Amino acid sequence: MSKDRVIEQPSTKDGCELWRIARDSRVLDLNSSYAYLLWCRDFAGTSLVARVDGRVVGFVIGFTRPTEPGTVVVWQIAVDADQRGQGLAAALLDELAAALAPRGVRTVETTISPDNAASIALFTAFARRHRTDIDRAELFGADHFPDEHEAEDLYRIGPLDTRVPASA
Numbered sequence: 001m002s003k004d005r006v007i008e009q010p011s012t013k014d015g016c017e018l019w020r021i022a023r024d025s026r027v028l029d030l031n032s033s034y035a036y037l038l039w040c041r042d043f044a045g046t047s048l049v050a051r052v053d054g055r056v057v058g059f060v061i062g063f064t065r066p067t068e069p070g071t072v073v074v075w076q077i078a079v080d081a082d083q084r085g086q087g088l089a090a091a092l093l094d095e096l097a098a099a100l101a102p103r104g105v106r107t108v109e110t111t112i113s114p115d116n117a118a119s120i121a122l123f124t125a126f127a128r129r130h131r132t133d134i135d136r137a138e139l140f141g142a143d144h145f146p147d148e149h150e151a152e153d154l155y156r157i158g159p160l161d162t163r164v165p166a167s168a
């Protein structure tokens with residue numbers, strides 16, 4: 001593993017790399033490249049990128065709804081194939097929770113397809129580290145989508161234990 005790993009807010013120059021990582025994951029729903037540029041511009045305060053030796057190798061994109069400012073919705077999280085298995089996705093989530101805690105964010109929401117074992121394991125471990133439970137419910141069944149999209153379950157994690165240090 002590299003000696004120079006940095007986790008920080010994204011800038012618009014990172015948008016193309018986020019798009020590439022999402023595309024190369026072959027798992028995530030790929031948004032337009034324009035969307036990733038907008039995420040990096042408009043949601044930098046609720047998103048993070050990971051760099052290793054200056055190269056973007058992972059990201060978490062989140063946002064808060066005006067009606068629930070104490071909840072961050074994780075839209076996507078992804079890590080380059082050559083960086084997987086090193087705890088980077090967990091570190092991104094922990095850093096995001098730590099960064100947003102001073103703003104009163106105590107709950108994390110995300111949606112996960114029922115067969116996405118890796119994401120289920122990631123968010124389950126996150127809940128365990130933050131000493132809280134997960135409430136899971138179907139959000140959108142497959143019949144909600146106009147294409148072949150799988151169902152999406154809503155995972156609501158919280159309240160978070162804010163004593164957990166970033167990158168625990």
